[in-house]
Amino acid sequence: xxxxxxxxxxxxxxxxxxxxxxxxxxxxxxxxxxxxxxxxxxxxxxxxxxxxxxxxxxxxxxxxxxxxxxxxxxxxxxxxxxxxxxxxxxxxxxxxxxxxxxxxxxxxxxxxxxxxxxxxxxxxxxxxxxxxxxxxxxxxxxxxxxxxxxxxxxxxxxxxxxxxxxxxxxxxxxxxxxxxxx
Numbered sequence: 001x002x003x004x005x006x007x008x009x010x011x012x013x014x015x016x017x018x019x020x021x022x023x024x025x026x027x028x029x030x031x032x033x034x035x036x037x038x039x040x041x042x043x044x045x046x047x048x049x050x051x052x053x054x055x056x057x058x059x060x061x062x063x064x065x066x067x068x069x070x071x072x073x074x075x076x077x078x079x080x081x082x083x084x085x086x087x088x089x090x091x092x093x094x095x096x097x098x099x100x101x102x103x104x105x106x107x108x109x110x111x112x113x114x115x116x117x118x119x120x121x122x123x124x125x126x127x128x129x130x131x132x133x134x135x136x137x138x139x140x141x142x143x144x145x146x147x148x149x150x151x152x153x154x155x156x157x158x159x160x161x162x163x164x165x166x167x168x169x170x171x172x173x174x175x176x177x178x179x180x181x182x
Contacts, residue, residue, distance in 0.1 A: 001026055001080040001179065002105065004087065004096075006151065007113030008144045010120035010137070011164045012171060016113065017082050019172045024179075027076050031085035034067045035059070045070065065095045072099065080108075088147055090154045108182055110155045111175060113164035117141055 001024050007013045017028040035053075038046030045067050049059045068086050071077065087093040100106050120141060124132045152159060160182075162175045 001182075002100070002107050003080075003082050003179075004107060004110045004155075005082055005084045005113070006110060006148060007164060008115065008117075008120055008148075009140050010124040011113040011115045012123075012168065013084055013113060015168055016164075016171060016175060017084050019168070020175065020179075021082055023172075023176060024080065024082075026080035026082060028082045028084060029068070029071050029077065029086075031064060031068070034071055038067055061089070061092055061095070065092065065099070068096070069099050072103070087151065090150050093151060093154050107158060109160045109179070110151075110158045111160045111162060111179075112152065113162055113171075115164040119165055 003020075005013050005017055014030070017030070021028040035046070035049055039050050039053075040046070045063060049063050049067070052059045052063070064086060068083070072081060083096075087096050097106070117138070121134055121137050124137045125134065160175075160178050162171065162178060164171050166174075
């Protein structure tokens with residue numbers, strides 16, 4: 001199963017990805033984890049990304065895409081994956097489609113975790129992180145909406161919408177039920 005996971009910060013993507021990864025037997029591939037791994041290992045791509053991060057700049061799409069492509073070429077991702085944090089733009093979605101086409105495959109779907117803004121704010125404030133205050137959380141949610149709305153339109157009928165409110169088990173069960181119907 002090859003899936004992209006979409007959802008705002010605080011939607012529970014990481015929590016659900018861990019459960020889905022185990023149940024589906026495919027790796028959870030997070031761009032944040034890819035950056036940390038490549039930078040920590042001092043890979044050429046990691047060193048390139050680090051120069052942007054150290055300068056306070058966003059890592060360019062080209063560098064991120066090459067990291068994702070490298071990760072998807074590894075043996076454990078041959079039969080499927082859960083992508084979290086990529087694509088973030090329609091340009092990246094097109095690059096992912098081209099990458100998968102080169103491998104002779106395509107996505108099975110795009111799981112979109114829907115959650116109300118108030119629930120996200122409540123969840124993120126409960127985490128107790130210093131940088132999580134209501135104003136910054138709402139700003140991050142607006143950025144997410146601005147970036148993701150075009151992706152939702154781009155993926156259209158590939159979107160698998162899941163209501164991400166309730167218990168972790170309820171959300172996992174709802175997601176797996178929808179995936180079983182693919």
